[in-house]
Amino acid sequence: MPEEKMNRTDQNMRFYVQVQNTPKDAQKPFSNGRFNGTDVNPMYRIKMLTMMFGPVGEGWWTEDEQYTMVPCEATGEVAVFCTLKLFYRDPDTHEVSKGISGVGGNKFLVSQKSGKYCNDEAYKMAYTDAVSIACKALGFSHDIYYQNDRTKYTMYNDNQPDQQGTQPAVNIHSASSVELIDKIAKRLDVIGSGMKTTEKTAFAKKTIVPIIGSMNYKTCTDIDKLQKLLDELNKDNTQNKAA
Numbered sequence: 225m226p227e228e229k230m231n232r233t234d235q236n237m238r239f240y241v242q243v244q245n246t247p248k249d250a251q252k253p254f255s256n257g258r259f260n261g262t263d264v265n266p267m268y269r270i271k272m273l274t275m276m277f278g279p280v281g282e283g284w285w286t287e288d289e290q291y292t293m294v295p296c297e298a299t300g301e302v303a304v305f306c307t308l309k310l311f312y313r314d315p316d317t318h319e320v321s322k323g324i325s326g327v328g329g330n331k332f333l334v335s336q337k338s339g340k341y342c343n344d345e346a347y348k349m350a351y352t353d354a355v356s357i358a359c360k361a362l363g364f365s366h367d368i369y370y371q372n373d374r375t376k377y378t379m380y381n382d383n384q385p386d387q388q389g390t391q392p393a394v395n396i397h398s399a400s401s402v403e404l405i406d407k408i409a410k411r412l413d414v415i416g417s418g419m420k421t422t423e424k425t426a427f428a429k430k431t432i433v434p435i436i437g438s439m440n441y442k443t444c445t446d447i448d449k450l451q452k453l454l455d456e457l458n459k460d461n462t463q464n465k466a467a
Contacts, residue, residue, distance in 0.1 A: 233403055240363030241402070243272050251368070262368050266352045269359045277312045284312040286355065287323065291347060293332060300340065302333035306350035310358035324361050328353025404450040405442050411457040431456060 250268035254261060270280070277283030289308045296303065309323030330353065332346040343349075360369060416424045428439045435453045436444050444450055 233400065237363075237402065239276060240366070242276060243359075243362065243364045244366035244402075246365045246368055264356065264365050264368065266356065269356060269364055272364070273312070273359070277315060282313070283315070284310065286310050286326075286358075289351065289354075291350065295333075299335055300333075301331055301335050303329050304332040304346045304350050305329040306347070306354040308351070308354045308358070310355065324358045326354040326356070326358030326361075328355070328357055400447055401445050401450060404447065404454055405444075408441060408450065408454050408457060411454065415457065 246264055246268070250265040252263045252265070254263045273284045274280065286308045289306060292305045292307075294303045294305060295301075305327060306329070307325070307327045310326055311323055312321050313319070314321065328350045330343065330346045330349040332343055334341055334343055356364070359365075416427070419427065432439050432441055432453060435449055435456065441450070441453060
């Protein structure tokens with residue numbers, strides 16, 4: 225990769241790489257009856273925004289907050305949605321960013337078996353949710369959200385527990401490793417487009433494991449290994465086309 229391109233990529237990813245990994249003490253599992261996932265403590269985002277850009281109101285802030293109530297005829301409940309723009313001041317250039325859009329929501333009028341009640345924190349929770357979505361665009365909690373986006377890669381078992389039953393540790397990626405992993409994922413999509421699930425798994429064991437050491441290439445931070453894997457995948461795709 226040319227040095228100029230690497231420098232440009234590093235510059236573009238300078239905020240992303242600072243917030244892409246979420247500390248364990250800022251994570252909490254949740255279930256709302258329809259979806260199971262990981263919730264991120266909102267104060268973690270506030271802390272990181274302040275560390276990177278400065279105090280709220282000076283280094284970062286929100287504007288154009290608008291709230292909308294939407295009734296649901298099917299349940300008799302009422303939701304409240306918040307839209308806003310998140311701004312930050314670049315600590316190096318002191319330039320103010322364009323507004324980053326965020327939209328969040330929560331239930332204001334809630335139906336339960338015991339009856340209906342009004343959630344007096346719905347507006348606050350909708351605002352917090354909107355800020356979190358805007359932060360997501362900056363790279364906040366990439367490790368959590370991107371993990372949820374890995375469903376199309378499950379054929380490679382890239383997020384399975386190890387033999388001891390524990391989840392693999394989250395490694396710190398550089399801008400270069402993130403770029404290589406993205407290219408590898410796209411190449412695997414191309415190569416695996418005509419394969420059955422068993423064929424994809426066999427291909428991963430044969431191609432990914434000898435280079436990375438496991439099929440979970442997305443936790444690899446070794447640039448040389450990632451580049452070697454990408455070269456191998458490009459070669460294999462060329463051979464497939466020739467065949």
